[in-house]
Amino acid sequence: MKNVLVVISGPSGVGKGTIVNYLLERDAALIKSVSCTTRAPREGEQDGKDYFFISREEFLSRIRENDFLEYDEHFGNFYGTPRSFVERRLKEKSVVLEIDVVGALNAKRLMPERAVLIMVAPPSMEVLEERLFGRGSESEEERADRMRRVKYELEQAHLYDYVVVNESSDSSADKILQIIRKEKEKRI
Numbered sequence: 559m560k561n562v563l564v565v566i567s568g569p570s571g572v573g574k575g576t577i578v579n580y581l582l583e584r585d586a587a588l589i590k591s592v593s594c595t596t597r598a599p600r601e602g603e604q605d606g607k608d609y610f611f612i613s614r615e616e617f618l619s620r621i622r623e624n625d626f627l628e629y630d631e632h633f634g635n636f637y638g639t640p641r642s643f644v645e646r647r648l649k650e651k652s653v654v655l656e657i658d659v660v661g662a663l664n665a666k667r668l669m670p671e672r673a674v675l676i677m678v679a680p681p682s683m684e685v686l687e688e689r690l691f692g693r694g695s696e697s698e699e700e701r702a703d704r705m706r707r708v709k710y711e712l713e714q715a716h717l718y719d720y721v722v723v724n725e726s727s728d729s730s731a732d733k734i735l736q737i738i739r740k741e742k743e744k745r746i
């Protein structure tokens with residue numbers, strides 16, 4: 559059995575973060591890779607836990623040194639998966655990445671024999687809209703803009719190995735643990 563690179567994507571508000579926390583709690587043979595980013599920390603985010611917050615200069619120099627397995631730019635900030643962490647930890651554990659569609663496809667291209675791509679989808683667009691805009695502070699335009707992005711991301715689901723519809727974080731985490739078990743068994 560070989561360890562796998564579990565790549566989890568899904569639109570914002572779908573509940574990926576909670577599912578990933580459940581996965582880590584329930585399976586000690588899993589570890590999450592912490593990405594590097596040049597964006598500023600949001601309130602409550604911790605350096606080294608949510609992200610490694612680094613400067614643009616450091617990010618660019620690490621790109622030159624081939625330090626990232628994959629990286630991408632979102633909204634003017636860089637985000638990247640540290641290569642050495644993933645390669646080192648895969649020797650003992652399966653590694654979870656929580657990244658976007660482009661990053662996921664790059665991970666698959668770079669580690670085709672290890673990457674398992676899982677898209678987390680909402681039970682319905684209405685449920686997701688409620689989760690995203692429940693408090694109702696956004697303008698119509700912002701809402702339409704974010705929902706367009708959600709639709710675009712979900713349209714990429716056919717490129718993934720699995721789609722898990724998130725009815726509850728608990729059951730989604732269980733489904734993903736089963737997928738991981740099955741995928742590890744395939745890789746004798």
Ligand code: 5GP
Pocket residue numbers: 593594597628629630632637638639656657658660661662
């Ligand atoms: P946020 O700033 O909201 O935390 O993340 C913005 C976007 O960056 C999300 O779509 C998230 O999945 C993506 N992201 C986070 N880390 C990485 C990474 O290491 N690589 C790539 N390609 N995308 C990432």
